[in-house]
Amino acid sequence: xxxxxxxxxxxxxxxxxxxxxxxxxxxxxxxxxxxxxxxxxxxxxxxxxxxxxxxxxxxxxxxxxxxxxxxxxxxxxxxxxxxxxxxxxxxxxxxxxxxxxxxxxxxxxxxxxxxxxxxxxxxxxxxxxxxxxxxxxxxxxxxxxxxxxxxxxxxxxxxxxxxxxxxxxxxxxxxxxxxxxxxxxxxxxxxxxxxxxxxxxxxxxxxxxxxxxxxxxxxxxxxxxxxxxxxxxxxxxxxxxxxxxxxxxxxxxxxxxxxxxxxxxxxxxxxxxxxxxxxxxxxxxxxxxxxxxxxxxxxxxxxxxxxxxxxxxxxxxxxxxxxxxxxxxxxxxxxxxxxxxxxxxxxxxxxxxxxxxxxxxxxxxxxxxxxxxxxxxxxxxxxxxxxxxxxxxxxxxxxxxxxxxxxxxxxxxxxxxxxxxxxxx
Amino acid sequence: xxxxxxxxxxxxxxxxxxxxxxxxxxxxxxxxxxxxxxxxxxxxxxxxxxxxxxxxxxxxxxxxxxxxxxxxxxxxxxxxxxxxxxxxxxxxxxxxxxxxxxxxxxxxxxxxxxxxxxxxxxxxxxxxxxxxxxxxxxxxxxxxxxxxxxxxxxxxxxxxxxxxxxxxxxxxxxxxxxxxxxxxxxxxxxxxxxxxxxxxxxxxxxxxxxxxxxxxxxxxxxxxxxxxxxxxxxxxxxxxxxxxxxxxxxxxxxxxxxxxxxxxxxxxxxxxxxxxxxxxxxxxxxxxxxxxxxxxxxxxxxxxxxxxxxxxxxxxxxxxxxxxxxxxxxxxxxxxxxxxxxxxxxxxxxxxxxxxxxxxxxxxxxxxxxxxxxxxxxxxxxxxxxxxxxxxxxxxxxxxxxxxxxxxxxxxxxxxxxxxxxxxxxxxxxxxxxxxxxxxxxxxxxxxxxxxxxxx
Numbered sequence: 001x002x003x004x005x006x007x008x009x010x011x012x013x014x015x016x017x018x019x020x021x022x023x024x025x026x027x028x029x030x031x032x033x034x035x036x037x038x039x040x041x042x043x044x045x046x047x048x049x050x051x052x053x054x055x056x057x058x059x060x061x062x063x064x065x066x067x068x069x070x071x072x073x074x075x076x077x078x079x080x081x082x083x084x085x086x087x088x089x090x091x092x093x094x095x096x097x098x099x100x101x102x103x104x105x106x107x108x109x110x111x112x113x114x115x116x117x118x119x120x121x122x123x124x125x126x127x128x129x130x131x132x133x134x135x136x137x138x139x140x141x142x143x144x145x146x147x148x149x150x151x152x153x154x155x156x157x158x159x160x161x162x163x164x165x166x167x168x169x170x171x172x173x174x175x176x177x178x179x180x181x182x183x184x185x186x187x188x189x190x191x192x193x194x195x196x197x198x199x200x201x202x203x204x205x206x207x208x209x210x211x212x213x214x215x216x217x218x219x220x221x222x223x224x225x226x227x228x229x230x231x232x233x234x235x236x237x238x239x240x241x242x243x244x245x246x247x248x249x250x251x252x253x254x255x256x257x258x259x260x261x262x263x264x265x266x267x268x269x270x271x272x273x274x275x276x277x278x279x280x281x282x283x284x285x286x287x288x289x290x291x292x293x294x295x296x297x298x299x300x301x302x303x304x305x306x307x308x309x310x311x312x313x314x315x316x317x318x319x320x321x322x323x324x325x326x327x328x329x330x331x332x333x334x335x336x337x338x339x340x341x342x343x344x345x346x347x348x349x350x351x352x353x354x355x356x357x358x359x360x361x362x363x364x365x366x367x368x369x370x371x372x373x374x375x376x377x378x379x380x381x382x383x384x385x386x387x388x389x390x391x392x393x394x395x396x397x398x399x400x401x402x403x404x405x406x407x408x409x410x411x412x413x414x415x416x417x418x419x420x421x422x423x424x425x
Numbered sequence: 426x427x428x429x430x431x432x433x434x435x436x437x438x439x440x441x442x443x444x445x446x447x448x449x450x451x452x453x454x455x456x457x458x459x460x461x462x463x464x465x466x467x468x469x470x471x472x473x474x475x476x477x478x479x480x481x482x483x484x485x486x487x488x489x490x491x492x493x494x495x496x497x498x499x500x501x502x503x504x505x506x507x508x509x510x511x512x513x514x515x516x517x518x519x520x521x522x523x524x525x526x527x528x529x530x531x532x533x534x535x536x537x538x539x540x541x542x543x544x545x546x547x548x549x550x551x552x553x554x555x556x557x558x559x560x561x562x563x564x565x566x567x568x569x570x571x572x573x574x575x576x577x578x579x580x581x582x583x584x585x586x587x588x589x590x591x592x593x594x595x596x597x598x599x600x601x602x603x604x605x606x607x608x609x610x611x612x613x614x615x616x617x618x619x620x621x622x623x624x625x626x627x628x629x630x631x632x633x634x635x636x637x638x639x640x641x642x643x644x645x646x647x648x649x650x651x652x653x654x655x656x657x658x659x660x661x662x663x664x665x666x667x668x669x670x671x672x673x674x675x676x677x678x679x680x681x682x683x684x685x686x687x688x689x690x691x692x693x694x695x696x697x698x699x700x701x702x703x704x705x706x707x708x709x710x711x712x713x714x715x716x717x718x719x720x721x722x723x724x725x726x727x728x729x730x731x732x733x734x735x736x737x738x739x740x741x742x743x744x745x746x747x748x749x750x751x752x753x754x755x756x757x758x759x760x761x762x763x764x765x766x767x768x769x770x771x772x773x774x775x776x777x778x779x780x781x782x783x784x785x786x787x788x789x790x791x792x793x794x795x796x797x798x799x800x801x802x803x804x805x806x807x808x809x810x811x812x813x814x815x816x817x818x819x820x821x822x823x824x825x826x827x828x829x830x831x832x833x834x835x836x837x838x839x840x841x842x843x844x845x846x847x848x849x850x851x852x853x854x855x856x857x858x859x860x861x862x863x864x865x866x867x868x869x870x871x872x873x874x875x876x877x878x879x880x881x
Binding site: 024026028029063064072076077097098099102105106109110133138140141217248249251281287288295299321346349350360 | 428430431432433434435436437438439440441442463464465466467468498506507510511513514515516517518519534535536560562563566567570571573574576577578579683684685715716717722725726727729730731732752753754784787788789790791792793794795797798799800801
């Protein structure tokens with residue numbers, strides 16, 4: 001395939017705001033995307049879940065934008081808007097018809113600069129209720145809904161910033177006050193701790209002037225405090241950690257997580273290809289063996305978390321059938337992974353070809369392009385890497401995967417979480 | 426630098442968006458071919474649609490279209506399932522099958538330079554499926570496991586129970602699309618072979634190709650790969666949609682100890698080919714189809730009852746459901762339900778405001794181009810054209826029809842299609858905690874029911 005050539009231009013305002021511009025006029029749509037360098041890893045003990053609650057508060061208005069006006073204006077313009085909180089960052093994004101670019105910039109600038117004056121106890125109480133509903137709906141009221149909480153506790157020591165989940169503890173949220181909201185804002189929501197990406201159709205001659213007009217007067221603020229706890233951990237867990245849950249779940253499920261190098265490591269491309277060999281597509285190892293040949297699993301999943309602090313995790317899971325033998329399911333799953341130590345060239349080629357199409361397709365929308373560019377700027381100061389992602393994957397060799405597998409996929413580096421239906425079936 | 430932040434900035438000059446030109450041709454075997462060129466990235470989406478849907482099956486065969494579709498990946502006369510998957514993935518292609526009420530869609534996505542090889546494999550999979558015994562068993566076990574997973578997922582329990590309450594017995598829409606375990610377990614290889622032979626046929630179906638392609642080349646490639654494939658599907662949808670009841674009732678499915686209640690409120694709605702779909706879309710958007718709709722502002726932003734609430738017309742070949750759906754805390758189940766019913770009644774009795782209608786029109790028309798950025802999105806729209814026989818200019822003129830919707834149009838469709846007094850209300854939650862407060866609302870009789878599929 002021809003090389004990708006998605007443009008990216010880097011700028012920095014005087015107040016430290018990093019700006020990435022990526023022009024594409026094939027559809028009259030523009031994406032505005034902000035990554036703030038704050039996530040659940042920045043939360044102090046006793047304040048878990050706060051980064052996410054704060055993200056909700058960012059939609060409750062700012063000095064010049066009343067509550068709910070953000071969504072009203074964006075929807076009226078024919079746009080879409082949302083935000084997500086994760087371990088290492090919080091992102092906010094709008095996609096709008098391109099003639100409404102100023103609207104999105106004004107809204108984002110107003111909450112970056114003038115959010116605190118609009119905060120009230122009533123808004124905090126209301127959004128705390130919304131977040132509690134979100135937790136109950138997505139985690140507590142769902143079969144297997146607590147898997148990430150349990151796995152994170154197995155994989156990370158108590159003082160590690162990834163030991164607790166993004167949704168956090170409801171007791172901690174109950175203790176959150178308006179002062180906490182203001183101080184979180186002052187600490188983390190500074191232009192110097194953010195990346196703004198604009199991708200899609202815009203007028204090149206005036207776009208930087210627009211950004212400077214809306215964001216230029218926001219005060220820079222201080223450097224953000226160090227991440228609490230200890231991020232550095234040994235490269236391997238050191239043993240097989242276990243958690244077995246008898247619960248109201250329909251089918252047995254075994255989830256195995258492995259500690260892997262962080263997203264910033266050169267080895268992460270090896271992990272991504274290994275993950276695809278294991279679980280991407282129906283000719284992948286785990287699907288072929290567990291679902292099709294041995295027929296011990298109903299489905300298999302593989303996912304490599306792109307985490308930045310100290311180390312990250314690769315997980316695989318297999319859902320069994322009523323009455324499945326959980327030990328056999330675990331054995332089939334862990335063997336499927338550790339056998340990567342003898343992976344064949346043809347498997348690696350398949351994985352790379354499939355991943356390449358997936359990467360290219362994911363860049364079709366300006367919204368996703370903008371998100372990737374913000375990430376690459378915030379974490380690597382290198383948005384142009386967007387065009388080299390495919391090359392990074394193609395450069396991975398069979399030998400690299402084999403040696404990575406022998407080092408990382410043994411019993412000294414596993415966290416095994418097993419769900420067993422309580423009715424015994 | 427001084428800038429006026431006190432009001433929203435004015436929009437710039439609007440740049441028109443045109444839906445991609447569609448080249449429509451008829452293949453010799455009776456299938457429609459729709460081709461649209463899009464060149465942002467060198468990728469292509471193909472959808473092959475066949476009229477092999479769940480709504481044309483009787484109750485004894487419910488779930489067979491889904492199972493047959495899912496077993497397509499089991500292999501062909503020339504390749505095993507793993508060989509087929511490997512051949513596709515080695516060229517970076519993904520093949521997916523989705524089976525719905527109207528038919529079976531087989532989609533291929535790949536880089537443009539691999540399209541010819543991809544189409545050859547797609548054709549082989551559809552025209553020469555082998556349905557090996559072992560693969561039939563595997564797919565059947567997976568479907569039964571999926572049915573079991575649904576039976577323990579509160580949102581699925583609520584939706585399945587609601588469908589059973591909206592539609593009269595015997596209407597296919599009353600049952601879950603994936604079927605029931607006992608029926609699915611009765612299917613064997615002969616059923617699948619016979620079903621595919623009868624319904625996986627080109628006439629009344631179509632092929633949609635969107636991406637970085639040349640129309641004439643595509644026509645000859647598709648005609649070449651599908652040349653020997655002929656015939657017309659043997660089954661058709663033969664039923665009338667009637668409601669199961671027209672008296673408002675509340676049905677509680679007990680989940681002892683549940684921290685959250687899943688609520689569904691609805692009744693029979695209308696079909697995809699209803700000429701008043703634009704007015705219905707505007708009406709639904711302002712009522713419960715967007716973040717700033719009446720329902721979400723009330724239940725989420727004013728009361729904090731829920732993470733989100735939406736309403737929806739399920740538009741199908743025949744009248745599907747109109748439904749409000751949400752998930753709320755156990756302790757606020759009754760007040761949340763009360764607000765939903767108040768909003769429904771207000772919509773019919775007090776009508777809608779000009780500013781709401783204008784906002785909904787602007788939203789739907791404005792957001793249209795945002796949803797036409799990818800080859801997969803455009804292929805999805807063109808597949809709808811094939812399924813429902815929409816006019817050729819349907820998508821190109823869609824926004825004009827939305828912009829023409831008036832307050833009177835929205836109120837007219839509300840009067841016909843929103844019927845609060847006929848609503849069936851399903852709640853999946855902790856009956857001990859919610860039953861008394863829900864009864865105290867005095868809005869309808871309350872019944873406790875066992876969930877779908879559990880009577881046996």
